[in-house]
Amino acid sequence: MSEVLLLLVGLFLPLFPLSMVFNEVFQRIRVASLRVVLLLIWPQIGVVIAHTAGVEIPSWLIFWALATAALYGFRALALREVGLWTSFIATSAWTILWLTVDSRADLAQLAVYALALSAPLALLALLSGELEKRFGAAYTGLYGGLALSLPRLSGVLVVVILAIVATPLFPGFVVMMAAIIESSSQSFIAAVTVAMIWLLWSWAGARLLQGIIVGPAQEEATADISVNSTWVYAAVLILLVVSGIYSIGSL
Amino acid sequence: MEQLLIILVPALPLLSALVNHLASGQLGQRVAKLSIALAVLTFVIAAVLLAQAMAGNDSNQVALGSTWGILLADPLSTLMGLLIAGISLIVRIYSVRYMIEERGYGRFFMLLDLMTATLLIMVAAGDLLTLIIAWHLVGVLLYFLLGFDSRSKTAYRYAFWTLITYRIGDIALVLAAALLFHAFGTWTLTDIFAQITENPGAHRYFGFALEELVGILLAIAAFARSAQFFLHTWLPYSMDGPTPVSALMHAGIVNAGGFLINRFATVFIHTDSVMHLLFAVGLITAIIGSVLMLTQNDIKKALGYSTMGQMGFMIMECGVGAFSLAIYHLIAHGLFKGTLFLGAGTVINEARKSDGVPKDKLYTFVVEHRIAKRQQPWLLMAGITLVVPIIILFFAHWLVAQDFFQKQGAIVLLFFGWVTGAQLLFTTYRMGAQNIWRLVGVIILSFAIIVLGYALISHAFDLFLYPDPQFSSQIHSAAGIDVFWFDVLVVLTTAVIVGGWLLKYYSEQNRLPGQDKIGQLWTSFYALVSREFYMIDIYARLTRMLLKAAARLNILLRWR
Structure with a gap:
């Protein structure tokens, strides 16, 4: 029974090769709002199963999770399609949750951790939809220079990427710190691996940003996102920062 | 009242950034005035806090949260706070006109304000979490400041190098913090230091002993931030950013490594080999940075490598236990390098019209490498070269601390001072001058003033930053090695240097066998230096290999 439960957790807090299922599903869905729902719900299912089942997680599985996170973080470096990038980083991020999932952990806290990692990715899925609407594809290196031609969208994109790569004050930072603290008590190699995965995210995030916002302005005029949409994005991001600041105290 | 001042120091630039962001449309170019007004106020408050610390007031702190958000007002934080507030104020005044024609004028000032606030929080951080957050955010903000011109792909490329190197340092700091938290169950620095002092090596x-492991991780964090060898390539290439950013970076950001080592002095004094690592890496960086600086024909890149050399020297000073001297060094370097960067544009502009260098004997000697035909007796000059600097150095050190010769670190720094002074006199011997003795006299006088000033000021810094003589002596002890091997090393190094000088004196008057081969070797070395030891090429190739491997993996796994 516990093996079946672990497999289920491995599907929703995706461990390689089960992670391919999530990536397949995510890439088949082309509607941004559905992608948002998927990003928000998928890891929550994993967290709930892991917690309610109360299964003891063997240490080799933790290393497998870290290997999966490293694999997807590394593979994200070479990606140019924003949708694929989102699903790979989501896979990499959610597997980090294996470090914090144990029978002692509080379910609410685990759910918040999962949400902390998913929420900025959900925002990126929406922004990716905006890019597809305007250019037919959300692709780095294809158009570039959006900082000048679409300043509002670019501004939001920059902050969303910062949130995804767990920049301090965003809740992702708290999750990464918690994972490093947890792993450093057991194995220094595990802590270093988590830290290296964090580094890979930063690298992948910078490559994504540079491929979209940097460069000379577009010759053809394209409509930016509306002021109201910008305020909505800003409100969500401010909420994330406030929750991040609040939860730093829990470390 | 003092607690309010502690909060105001980082809060004012934060407020300025917020107002700039929200009201830049209405304020237009007046954002600069607002930013400068609040920067002046920040500087004044930072000066008041430093004055209070110098007056002997006890260290104070404010806690904004239960486990984090602690801001300190101790000698180190107030001194660094004033430096940062001062330099960022100058940079902002300079930027008012320099950036006027750039797009995103308001955004630039907002980023400068945010950077200033973050740096001020970093130096005042009284807990590990606040320190990590500020340390990390400095890298992120610097990335956007260096890549301020979003049209420039080159600027972003090099900004990325900076970001990724800084992230390596962040990771080391985070790991060190996690270990300390595990061991002591608190994030507060004063509590951690008290427990280490009470029971070191527990x-x-x-x-590994905790202090040793944490010390190594902190050293890596300092190396990344202060561009030490292997983690230095970002520094000379980050010149595509606006000049005010270069000035701020070289004067107030890159020297954070020295600050970090000083902040964690309590950890470093309980380590066995970390101080030696600091010395070795600092020495290699100082030599390589200086050599690379001499081969550059681009003034800003030369300044970049000069900073690398200076940072190497700063880390090396920490390695010999001269922690407070490193702080003095980073302040002095910050001021002169900031001035050089802000003046670089004018110099380049003037040089386009005329190089302004008079074609006198100094020019023919330095630029054309023409050695004077008529030289003074070499034995007499060699004697002066060897003896005079050492007398001045010993006298200056004896003046501030009679027992200096018991500290190995002081001897090592004396040694460097002696080599520098002697090299200057040695060079003079080969230069044509109307009155060589007058020139030598002026050099000796200047050297004596510099050495005395350096010794007196660094002694004053030592008394201010480390008033407890026992702690100060512990720092020097941690940096020491076995006396026998230390003496052997000093004698050997002295013999090599003096031998080299004597050989050079002799060879200029008598041709030595095999000089052609030495010339060829020298040319090969120059070729190696001109390619910057192929470090950039190696890193670029490694990056391409990693990206290719990632792409291949994606194909192999069918993008799932």
């Missing part, structure tokens, strides 16, 4: 992790 914790072991993975076969």
Whole structure:
């Protein structure tokens, strides 16, 4: 029974090769709002199963999770399609949750951790939809220079990427710190691996940003996102920062 | 009242950034005035806090949260706070006109304000979490400041190098913090330091003493931030950013490594080999940075490598236990390098019209490498070269601390001072001058003033930053090695240097066999230096290989 439960957790807090299922599903869905729902719900299912089942997680599985996170973080470096990038980083991020999932952990806290990692990715899925609407594809290196031609969208994109790569004050930072603290008590190699995965995210995030916002302005005029949409994005991001600041105290 | 001042120092630039962001449309170019007004106020408050610390007031702190958000007002934080507030104020005044024609004028000032606030929080951080957050955010903000011109792909490329190197340092700091938290169950620095002092060596992790492991991680964090060898390539290439950013970076950001080592002095004094690592890496960086600086024909890149050399020297000073001297060094370097960067544009502009260098004997000697035909007796000059600097150095050190010769660190720094002074006199011997003795006299006088000033000021810094003589002596002890081997090393190095000088004196008057071969070797070395030891090429190739491997993996796994 516990093996079946672990497999289920491995599907929703995706461990390689089960992670391919999530990536397949995510890439088949082309509607941004559905992608948002998927990003928000998928890891929550994993967290709930892991917690309610109360299964003891063997240490080799933790290393497998870290290997999966490293694999997807590394593979994200070479990606140019924003949708694929989102699903790979989501896979990499959610597997980090294996470090914090144990029978002692509080379910609410685990759910918040999962949400902390998913929420900025959900925002990126929406922004990716905006890019597809305007250019037919959300692709780095294809158009570039959006900082000048679409300043509002670019501004939001920059902050969303910062949130995804767990920049301090965003809740992702708290999750990464918690994972490093947890792993450093057991194995220094595990802590270093988590830290290296964090580094890979930063690298992948910078490559994504540079491929979209940097460069000379577009010759053809394209409509930016509306002021109201910008305020909505800003409100969500401010909420994330406030929750991040609040939860730093829990470390 | 003092607690309010502690909060105001970082809060004012934060407020300025917020107002700039929200009201830049209405304020237009007046954002600069607002930013400068609040920067002046920040500077004044930072000066008041430093004055209070110098007056002997006890260290104070404010806690904004239960476990984090602690801001300190101790000698180190107030001194660094004033430096940062001062330099960022100058940079902002300079930027008012320099950036006027750039797009995103308001955004630039907002980023400068945010950077200033973050740096001020970093130096005042009284807990590990606040320190990590500020340390990390400095890298992120610097990335956007260096890549301020979003049209420039080159600027972003090099900004990325900076970001990724800084992230390596962040990771080391985070790991060090996690280990300290595990061992002591608190994030507060004063509590951690008190527990280490009370019971050093009580914790072991993975076969290492906690202090040793944490010391190594902190050293890596300092190396990344202060562009030490292997982690230096970002520094000379980050010149595509606006000049005010270069000035701020070289004067107030890159020297954070020295600050970090000083902040964690309590950890470093309980380590066995970390101080030696600091010395070795600092020495290699100082030599390589200086050599690379001499081969550059681009003034800003030369300044970049000069900073690398200076940072190497700063880390090396920490390695010999001269912690407070490193702080003095980073302040002095910050001021002169900031001035050089802000003046670089004018110099380049003037040089386009005329190089302004008079074609006198100094020019023919330095630029054309023409050695004077008529030289003074070499034995007499060699004697002066060897003896005079050492007398001045010993006298200056004896003046501030009679027992200096018991500290190995002081001897090592004396040694460097002696080599520098002697090299200057040695060079003079080969230069044509109307009155060589007058020139030598002026050099000796200047050298004496510099050495005396350096010794007196660094002694004053020592008394201010480390008033407890026992702690100060512990720092020097941690940096020391076995006396026998230390003496052997000093004698050997002295013999090599003096031998080299004597050989050079002799060879200029008598041709030595095999000089052609030495010339060829020298040319090969120059070729190696001109390619910057192929470090950039190696890193670029490694990056391409990694990206290719990632792409291949994606194809292999069918993008799932």
